[in-house]
Amino acid sequence: MNRLTQPGWVRGLLSLVFGLALGSQGLAFLQFLATKTYNPFDVGSWVLGSVVAALTFFAGAGGKKVFHLALMRGLGWQFLGTLAGGFLAEFLRALLPDMEPFGKFGFSEPAWVLGAIVGAVSFLAGAGVLTDWFKWAKGESTPEHHHDPDGWEKYFGVSLDHKVIGVQYTFTSLLLLSYGGLFALLFRTELAKSGMQFLDLNVYNTLMGLHGMVMIVSILLGIAGVMNYLVPLLLGAPDMAFPRINAFSFWIAVPAAVLLLSSMALGGFDTGWTGYPPLALRAPVGIQMFYVGVWVAGWSSILGALNLIVSVLRLRAKGMTAFKMPIFVWAAVATSIISLTATQMIGLAFQLVIFQRVVGMPFFDAAKGGNPILFQHLFWFYSHPVVYVFILPGLGIISELLPVFLRKPLFGYKWIAMSSLAIALVGFLVWAHHMFASGMNEYLRVPFMYSTLLVAVPTGVKFFSWVATIWQAKIPRDMPTPLLFVFAGIFVFLLGGLSGPPNATVSTDLHLTDTYFIVGHFHDTMFGGYVFPFFAALYYWFPKVFAKRLDEKLGKIHFWLMTPSFIFLTLGMMKIGLLGMRRRIADYDPALGFDIWHLLLTISAYLVAASVLIFFINVYKTLKNGEPVTGNVWNSRSPEWQVPSPMPAYNYDRPFEVVGEPYDYGVPGSTYVKM
Amino acid sequence: MEHHQNSGNLLRQGVNVFIILAVLTALEFAVAVTSASMLLLVTMAIIKAGLVLWNYMHVSKLGGEDEGHEDDRESYAFKTETNRLGLWLFLLSDAFLFAGLLVTRFNLMGLTRLPLNQTLGLVVTSVLLISSFFMNRAEVQMSQGNKKGFTTNIVITIALGVVFLLGVLGVEWRLAAAEGVIASANAASAAFYMMTGMHAFHVLTGVIFLLIVLRNTGKGLYNEEKHWPVEAATVYWHFIDLVWIFFYPALYLIGRLM
Structure with a gap:
């Protein structure tokens, strides 16, 4: 049979099966080398096998030209770079006395670490992200813009166009969302019944930790995607301030994601997503991939934030003074201030553990004067504010969309703009509320309790503004999907907000900490502050990006399937949490009587996953068969909707001028921008 | 705006600043030896x-060098101001890393310090x-179109940077280890190596930037009006100095001897 005569999808499917078998069994073999037991059904191997399968599917369906895409080139170079870095480290170790080269999983641990870093850099060099900078260093000049290929291929190449990069970010984010969701489904299935079903403890722990961190990276990329696409359009700029740094910020997240997932093949880790020492010091090599992956992803965050702040400060349209900026831009700036600065702290915290494990510097070894609490301070100095990084853009989207659909001015524009900044700044002063039970100095508890409760004030300002905007508005009878998601976002975020103060208050937190109550609270804030507004944004701006409108019927099924299941899921978590269900554990005592609850929670988790699947089907169908729409679909006043979709390269033909207030919907005779 | 002033004034200014810095450093040393007042240090x-x-x-x-080019966003002046803002935000981010290292040091060591060689500490600090000072001279020369003066000064800067690196990594690390400051022995020593190592890494990248700028000056890429890469490398170099201004007392002067 001639391979080339078959249709693409047959070749793709065959390659998929081949890749899945090769990937899963190859990794199972790697596990065998380390543990001397061969388990062909090892969950971790199959998850990673699916990554390999995705690539072989892509290559099989697309044919030879796929290998010329920057993405594939980068991955190939990352593989080679990892080998090169690993062998270099082994060579150096062989020169030193008392060092055994190679170890479990092929390389020794230092070799894996060096290999991971060299691999990430090789990805960037191989994909061509660094080319222009190398030329500049050599004194050569490069063209200001690069021409993107037409069609889908531009999304797999190194583009400098913020709109392409925004789509790349969002797509990668959704891919990671699927992986994070898959991990959750796997351990949720395990939890459906007490006793151990099909996961072993190490895999359970690894899935738990990776669910957390993969979702965090997914959210970081998701907000970066929306901000990247929108902010230059809202500002009236042709692009971000630094297009090359923009491309760099996106592409560095790809090897980071690969590193994160690869932790599964190297023995996993059992610390959860926080990676606390001293447990982290005894975890398998997988934790190093986790640390290095997050460290690399951090650069995406830092440089993306830098780019965004500079763009907002420098590239606003004529007449766009601070208090004429769209609320989303305010939110994006507030979020970026945190990403730019605090990310360094988690980078440092992880770096210290990497060094302790590789070189033996005893930062967290109490017997040698180290202090494990130090890690927690550095870690939470980032990891608390980062939840505001996740939610502020989402809350900005809510404020952005409400007036459009309700045809009413946004209530208290200035207050809501400042509340984003206030949340971001107060957010820097609350981190130790994660450590009430950690053994830190007790006198620290009280100030951190009050500073945490203080966050409720600017957040309350936002709710007040939303309620006042909704007040006496004519709510459309047949609510469009984005509005549904906005309303659900407000409600779910309220649930998250109200379940917060009990955790901020020391007396109740000492009881609630490390229970499912925290898990329920946290997921409410993340879904209310990020997931629901993110989907609202996807439904709302999809016609701008692709000039096709997502199917309303599927959108509503997505919404009505997801919202009740999700609310049940988190309220159920809070309930059993209050009754004593501990978080992160793989098994629980049937005498607690939680079996039925866990079963129900698992079912609702599957329903949430099914709703997201419907969203993907919707996207696929719309891109394939959707009717073109080029106009101002939502009758918005915002500048990006005043020109036909999709946006041309370099955005607006002529710069626009801001002449009015951004949210004066329903005010006769007012306009925001003059095109 | 330096290119509006004459070179004599600028030289005097650079020398004055340097003298104050030198006197303060000497004072720091004296304070540490006599009263060890942390507040003063x-x-x-x-x-x-x-x-x-x-x-x-x-x-x-950062507040805007000159007005009048806001309308032309393709102009070199506008782009330079944008670049400058980006560089400073990067330094702000980097400053958080070094602040985190200082937090690490004070968390692990408190108000004690390691038995380090004081003379050497003072010498490497002075070198940086x-x-x-020479970096400042180099930038002034470039802004006045004096390529030869620029080259001389930047070469001296690079040489001093290399001397600093050799002093810290080659001499200081060896002497410290001989005094029992061993990275794997205790957390305090580990913090010392982490701080000096991270700083040295930044010095190394600074030297590389300066070498690139030096080479591209030779190619004639910069002139008195357009030399953003020179300014960027300069500001980065001073930033490394700025970090050491805090690291030096934190490592050598503050606290009682362990």
């Missing part, structure tokens, strides 16, 4: 940092401060 470090920020790094340029 921190105050002096902040004054030194302010001098470097204001006179060497020209932080005031002197390199900042």
